[in-house]
Amino acid sequence: MRSKLFVPCSRPEFFAKALAGDADALSFDLEDAVPEGDKAAARSRLVEWLRSDAVASSGKRMIVRINALDSPFFADDLAALAGIRVDCVNLPKASSPAAVRMVAVQMESAGIAADLLVNIETPRGISQAAGIAGAHPRVIGLQVGLNDLFASLGVDRRDLRHVQTALWSIRLAAGEAERFAFDGAWPDLADDDGFRAEAELARSLGYPGKSCIHPRQVTIANALFDTGEDVARARRLLAAAGEAGTRGHGAFLFEGAMADAPAVAAAREAVRRADGNEGTA
Known part of the structure; x- marks a missing residue:
C-alpha cells in the first residue's frame, strides 16, 4: 500500500x-x-x-x-x-x-x-x-x-x-x-x-x-514507495547468501559491499513484505 x-x-x-x-x-x-x-x-x-x-x-x-x-x-x-x-x-x-x-x-x-x-x-x-x-x-x-x-x-x-x-x-x-x-x-x-x-x-x-x-x-x-528495485536487490542478496553459506562463509562481498547476518535478515524482511505477508503494508 x-x-x-x-x-x-x-x-x-x-x-x-x-x-x-x-x-x-x-x-x-x-x-x-x-x-x-x-x-x-x-x-x-x-x-x-x-x-x-x-x-x-x-x-x-x-x-x-x-x-x-x-x-x-x-x-x-x-x-x-x-x-x-x-x-x-x-x-x-x-x-x-x-x-x-x-x-x-x-x-x-x-x-x-x-x-x-x-x-x-x-x-x-x-x-x-x-x-x-x-x-x-x-x-x-x-x-x-x-x-x-x-x-x-x-x-x-x-x-x-x-x-x-x-x-x-x-x-x-x-x-x-x-x-x-x-x-x-x-x-x-x-x-x-x-x-x-x-x-x-x-x-x-x-x-x-x-x-x-x-x-x-x-x-x-x-x-x-515503489520498492521494486529494492526487492530485486534483496532477492539477489539472498541468493548470494545461499551460495556463501555453502562455502561456510557468514560474511561475504555483495555488489561491492560487505554483507552479513543483519543484511541477510533485512533482505529477507523486504522479500517477505513484497510477497504480501505483512497485512496491507
Missing part, C-alpha cells in the same frame, strides 16, 4: 474519481472531513457507494475512517458498516489498548470482518503506541496523525526534526508489536516539495506508504 487517498464523505462527487485514480487504497473519511450536521447524510451516501458494483469489482483497498470511540457518532458509524464491503476500519484518536480492544469486540459483534488501522495522534496515544499496536489481532498497523498531535503540543509541523522524532517513535512501537506503521497526510496542497521530503523521511524509516489528500500527492507517493 504505497498510497492511501483520503476521500471526504461530504463530497460524494469525488467517490468515482477516486476509484478511477491511481491510489492503492481509498480512505473514506467520516470524521474530520464531515461537519457534525452532515454526519448522518454522509454516512448514508458512503454506505450506498460501498454497496455499488463499481466498488465490488475494484481491486483497491477500501478503508473507512470512522469517528472516535468517545464521539456521539461512533456507534452509528460502526453499525452502518455491517454487511458491506469494508477492508479496513481506521480508528482515530486511539488512547489506550483497552479502547482498541473494545472497538475490535464491537466490530466482531456487528459482523464486520475488517482489519483495524489505528491512528496515533494524541500525547497519550503515542505513549501507549506499542500496547495499542498489539492490543488485538485485528490491528494491522498504526497510522501517524501529526496534525492533531503537533497542534495539541504547539510543535512546528514543518520542522523535519520534529517529524522524524514522532515517526521514529511510532515506527518502533509498531515494530515491537510486529505491525507496520503508515505515514499520515501532508496538509499543504501547494507544497509538493514538503510532501516529498516527509515521504522520503518516512520511507527511510521503514514506512511502506503515505496518506494523501490530493491525486497529485498520490503520484509522488507511488513513485517514492
